[in-house]
Amino acid sequence: MGGVAVTGLDYAGARAGLDLAGIAMTPTLWADLRQIEHGAVAAMNEARQ
Secondary structure: OOOOOOOOOOHHHHHHHHHHOOOOOOHHHHHHHHHHHHHHHHHHHHHOO
16 A cells, blocks of 8 residues: 555654653653654554555
8 A cells, every 4th residue: 555654753843842841851751752652653554554
């Protein structure tokens, strides 16, 4: 099936949003964010098939 696949977050945009929300980026938060991203990308790409 053709089309556009989801590839992941815009890290600069995500960082800007976290900064605006007053959330400090830590290594633990970054790891958690990447795990959430991985699962979301897989789910969105699976849903479009």
